[in-house]
Amino acid sequence: MTGPGGPVRAPVGAAGGGHGIADVADAGAFLARLVRLDRDAPVRLRPTGAAGRTALWGRLPWGVLAVRTVAGEGPGDVTVAAGELLAGLAAGGGALPPRRDERWRWPLPPGAGRRVETLPAGELRRIATAAAGTLRDAAAHGVAGRAVGQRALRDALLDHVPVVVTPDDAPGEPVEVTQRMVQGLVRMGFLGAAEGEAGATGTGDVQVRTVGRWVGLVGPYGAIWSQKATDLAVRPL
Template identity: 60%
Template sequence: MAAHGLTGVPDAGAFLARLTRLDRSLPVRLRSGAAGRTALWARLPWGVLVTRDVAGSGPGDATVSAADLLAVLASGGDELPARRDAEWRWALPPARVEMVESVASTELSRLASAAAGTLREVTAGGLAGRAVGQRAVRDALLDHVALLVTPAGGASVEVPQRLVQAVSRMGFLGPADVDSPGTRVCVAGRWVGLSAPYGVAWLQPVQNLTVMSIGDHPKG
């Protein structure tokens, strides 16, 4: 039986516990890297990829159930749960990453809390006296540009609330009462990311698609 190869059990457990609180059915991908480290990858329910490096040589490249792997780690086992490689259907960001700017983790925590408060208020009281569905409000908030970073001599980088919620809900910002290092806004190709003290969240903006009728298509 294959082994999961993880020795940083507390760090891996923290990542998996947060993940399964959001959705117990989510898969997690383990990718072995250099220097005896393994990257854990997952896709959150709102379309953001999150990753955390933990100690251990890992199994190579394997996708398993996050809930199953958490149960193995909690029991002190070393076996790799049943592989579910076919369930991983998402591309990963390019390896070449450019750091754009650093943002205080406390500021990101404030933005995440403000959005959560807005969701509660609008869901409970409506908007301008009209009832609004929670899902509609949630989607609008997630698409809202929480930060606009404009580096000197470079193009502006939009950081949507989806990324802010990801680093907050996954615990990547660290304890609220601890002065954590800043979180870096980064880009990798078309991907935008937040590299926080305890993990990274990535989002690939939706590409603009040209829609044409079948009759106008060059191949009919």
């Protein structure tokens, strides 16, 4: 069977059809944030190519992909309900929830790509915080004195491009990092705790990576990927 992100393999690697996740706390933190944003979210488990590691993929409500790599052989390439897997992990169970491969309808990046820039995590956190403040102010006071719908405001902010990277080592189009990606990185906790918060381990750096028509933000604890829109040509028959 073939899925949009490549072949969907039958479960392997986890004994007795289990989920095969070794670091339950790590996976649980990712799943909890994913379910908090979308209670019906599917999660796709895929081998990473590195022994003993499994990638957890989820799609956030504003159209970007989030991925976190955790310890464990995993069950192969399968999709399950994130909430069901989270409940199983919380209960200490090792069984894999019912497969829901048909619910995964999105392509995945074809690889890790190449790094085109490194950004300070603190700056991305500042951008995300500023956008949230703008949304609150506009919702309370309107824009230029006029009331604007909450969804229209949110979509306009998410489509904003706060960071543009021009690669130095190769010609090509500038790489645009949208607010959708920045919000995903922060909301999924991929930057870790902010400086001054409990558990903070430093701000770290975030890599901007590209592969094909994909742009990624790779943080200390996970990555966000976004596919650039494809130009469609309509020709008469």
